[in-house]
Amino acid sequence: MEGRYPDLRIRFRPGHVQVVQADVFFPNRRALITGATGLLGRAVYREFKDNNWRVLGCGYSRARPRFEYLNLLDTSAVKEFICEFKPHVIVHCAAERRPDIVENHPESATKLNVEASSNLAKVAAAAGAFLIYISSDYVFDGSNPPYRVDSVPNPLNLYGKTKLEGERVILQNSDNAAVLRVPVLYGDVEKLEESAVTIMFDKVQFSNKSANMDHWQQRFPTYVKDVASVCLQLTERKMQEPSLIKGIYQWSGNEQMTKYEMACAMADAFNLPSSHLRPITDEPVGATPRPWNPRLDCSKLEELGIGQRTPFRVAIRESLWPFLVEKKTRQTVFH
Numbered sequence: 001m002e003g004r005y006p007d008l009r010i011r012f013r014p015g016h017v018q019v020v021q022a023d024v025f026f027p028n029r030r031a032l033i034t035g036a037t038g039l040l041g042r043a044v045y046r047e048f049k050d051n052n053w054r055v056l057g058c059g060y061s062r063a064r065p066r067f068e069y070l071n072l073l074d075t076s077a078v079k080e081f082i083c084e085f086k087p088h089v090i091v092h093c094a095a096e097r098r099p100d101i102v103e104n105h106p107e108s109a110t111k112l113n114v115e116a117s118s119n120l121a122k123v124a125a126a127a128g129a130f131l132i133y134i135s136s137d138y139v140f141d142g143s144n145p146p147y148r149v150d151s152v153p154n155p156l157n158l159y160g161k162t163k164l165e166g167e168r169v170i171l172q173n174s175d176n177a178a179v180l181r182v183p184v185l186y187g188d189v190e191k192l193e194e195s196a197v198t199i200m201f202d203k204v205q206f207s208n209k210s211a212n213m214d215h216w217q218q219r220f221p222t223y224v225k226d227v228a229s230v231c232l233q234l235t236e237r238k239m240q241e242p243s244l245i246k247g248i249y250q251w252s253g254n255e256q257m258t259k260y261e262m263a264c265a266m267a268d269a270f271n272l273p274s275s276h277l278r279p280i281t282d283e284p285v286g287a288t289p290r291p292w293n294p295r296l297d298c299s300k301l302e303e304l305g306i307g308q309r310t311p312f313r314v315a316i317r318e319s320l321w322p323f324l325v326e327k328k329t330r331q332t333v334f335h
């Protein structure tokens, strides 16, 4: 094990503190994160690592050098990987999450979002690992919010359908699994296009050009660090009370915003002008259909005392600061 995952060995550096990550210090605390190279997976990996879990993150095209390469479509590789690492929890973040790509590549998206999830659930169940499957508010049609965990799903697009089917196969193949539905995510992005929220920032900061912004779809932008904390809290509670945690959960930020309102809030957070932003109140046409307001009711987690919410203004500033072009003039204001 230590040969295969060298970052988990005990290292000694003369005159320095030991860097220690070994089973003897983290008994029963091994976590496997799929999609650890992605937006949410990176935050979940960090959250578990910072809280005394021995964590293994796996990725696909971006796996090396930081993470382990694991193609989730390779069923025997998945089995071998889990049998070797023996995780106590698996947080399954890997998915094809871009609705337009799913529409255009239905077969490969279904393989990853549904078939790979089904296989992972079977292997996790056989290994006795608690599995958290990250799902989406797009399982709902958004016409009659808010949506409770037991509200009837009705996905409008193929992405939502594959996530719903993913939920079904997870719960069917493991009685030691939880589904966690979340809405649109943002956080520390490698590039602005990585999140449907941060992607708007260049239109916000380059104010010499007017920009149309959707003002019809109602969203609840949610910070990945908050979701990561919820995954950790859910896992810790599961370890304390195994029979309590199972089934479907939902977590979401509580600030309702359209994309136009998010863009204005970004401008405000950096003291930038917003008069070039134009709200478009008509329902978008022609694109992949998306729900109007898929607001998630989070009371099931709140009643367990589980949750974390960072205000949008604070979290978006933290996330976008590296991408702010005019850093020098804004620096004195915020840092």
Ligand SMILES: NC(=O)c1ccc[n+]([C@@H]2O[C@H](COP(=O)([O-])OP(=O)(O)OC[C@H]3O[C@@H](n4cnc5c(N)ncnc54)[C@H](OP(=O)(O)O)[C@@H]3O)[C@@H](O)[C@H]2O)c1
Pocket (backbone or CB within 6 Å): 034, 035, 036, 037, 038, 039, 040, 041, 058, 059, 060, 061, 062, 063, 070, 071, 072, 073, 092, 093, 094, 095, 096, 097, 112, 134, 135, 136, 137, 163, 182, 183, 184, 185, 186, 194, 195, 196
């Ligand atoms: N982002 C959102 O706004 C949002 C909203 C609601 C729900 N969700 C859900 O939240 C979860 C995380 O989303 P995200 O935004 O973090 O996604 P993301 O940034 O697009 O990351 C997707 C991850 O899947 C991995 N992956 C792709 N193909 C794979 C394969 N064949 N084998 C193994 N791994 C593979 C990618 O690895 P490489 O990059 O290394 O190839 C990457 O780590 C998903 O389940 C998504 O449906 C996301």
